[in-house]
Amino acid sequence: MTKAMLIINPSSGQEKGLSFEQEAIDALKKRHEEVIVKYTEGENDAHRFAEEACEERYDTLVSMGGDGTINESINGLAEKEYIPDFGFVPLGTVNDFARALGIPMKEKEAIRLLENPEAKPVDIGKIVGERYFMNVLAVGAIAEATYRVSPEQKSKFGSLAYLIEGARAFKNETPFDLEITYDGNRWEGEAYLMLVALTNSVGGIESFAEHADVNDGAFHVFILKELSLPKVVTLIPDLFRGELKSNEQVEYFKASELSVSSGEDLVVNIDGDEGMPLPFEASVLHNELNVFVPDK
Numbered sequence: 001m002t003k004a005m006l007i008i009n010p011s012s013g014q015e016k017g018l019s020f021e022q023e024a025i026d027a028l029k030k031r032h033e034e035v036i037v038k039y040t041e042g043e044n045d046a047h048r049f050a051e052e053a054c055e056e057r058y059d060t061l062v063s064m065g066g067d068g069t070i071n072e073s074i075n076g077l078a079e080k081e082y083i084p085d086f087g088f089v090p091l092g093t094v095n096d097f098a099r100a101l102g103i104p105m106k107e108k109e110a111i112r113l114l115e116n117p118e119a120k121p122v123d124i125g126k127i128v129g130e131r132y133f134m135n136v137l138a139v140g141a142i143a144e145a146t147y148r149v150s151p152e153q154k155s156k157f158g159s160l161a162y163l164i165e166g167a168r169a170f171k172n173e174t175p176f177d178l179e180i181t182y183d184g185n186r187w188e189g190e191a192y193l194m195l196v197a198l199t200n201s202v203g204g205i206e207s208f209a210e211h212a213d214v215n216d217g218a219f220h221v222f223i224l225k226e227l228s229l230p231k232v233v234t235l236i237p238d239l240f241r242g243e244l245k246s247n248e249q250v251e252y253f254k255a256s257e258l259s260v261s262s263g264e265d266l267v268v269n270i271d272g273d274e275g276m277p278l279p280f281e282a283s284v285l286h287n288e289l290n291v292f293v294p295d296k
């Protein structure tokens with residue numbers, strides 16, 4: 001008998017998850033005899049439910065929520081002996097993972113996709129000894145500014161709210177020292193921001209790492225080395241043209257393993273949430289999950 005687990009975060013996306021519950025169950029019932037629904041009540045519930053889906057050998061796990069819920073689900077699935085195919089319905093503000101995979105932003109369309117999806121192998125990132133991520137790591141005050149984005153700003157400006165707070169942090173910003181060893185190479189210098197992207201979409205901007213693919217086995221590392229007027233204004237058009245990696249103020253390289261440290265007290269932002277202090281080591285888990293994407 002085939003079985004699917006549906007995780008719903010009722011609080012995600014201004015509490016719209018529950019209104020799509022029945023549609024999601026109906027879509028999953030087209031391919032599964034049994035559909036079990038789990039509701040999150042707080043932190044770590046989605047993580048725990050996803051682990052349960054592995055242990056109990058569910059064929060499919062589907063999560064409905066924002067990037068926080070999807071990140072927790074992935075943390076429950078990664079590196080398990082048995083891993084169900086994974087699908088999700090994006091309910092959040094930014095939804096970078098969904099953007100990268102071509103999953104529709106409209107809930108009804110994302111749910112319809114569950115009736116006849118293609119399961120695509122997808123990379124995820126691992127912070128060694130800590131946790132997993134699916135989109136981005138960031139270090140620097142500009143990244144930390146994103147914690148100041150309020151729910152009101154998010155509902156008013158969407159993902160633009162993060163750009164606005166980030167731009168505010170540009171003003172009084174000073175560089176920090178950074179040392180990165182990667183795949184047998186080394187980069188050392190001063191930086192204003194470091195971003196490690198696994199997919200093309202960062203902060204809702206799909207052209208951020210335009211050349212990045214969800215299963216290319218690589219981290220795409222961007223280091224903002226300079227932040228001086230008037231050159232800084234060239235970052236914006238390059239960002240939206242997908243040319244950020246060629247901007248003279250940016251150092252760019254690809255890596256499958258990274259070790260990052262700094263002499264200063266810095267904290268890494270993981271998929272938009274506050275992570276742990278530096279130093280850290282990260283590696284790509286190539287084709288770790290099978291994720292439902294639109295059938296071609």
Ligand SMILES: Nc1ncnc2c1ncn2[C@@H]1O[C@H](COP(=O)(O)OP(=O)(O)OP(=O)(O)O)[C@@H](O)[C@H]1O
Pocket residue numbers: 009010011012013014040041042043044045065066067068069070091092093094095154
């Ligand atoms: N029933 C619940 N009530 C309140 N908070 C919950 C509940 N279940 C889970 N959470 C919390 O919701 C957070 C995840 O929210 P998620 O990112 O999925 O949605 P969102 O905040 O609407 O998305 P986005 O940040 O993209 O706008 C987790 O920190 C988790 O602890």
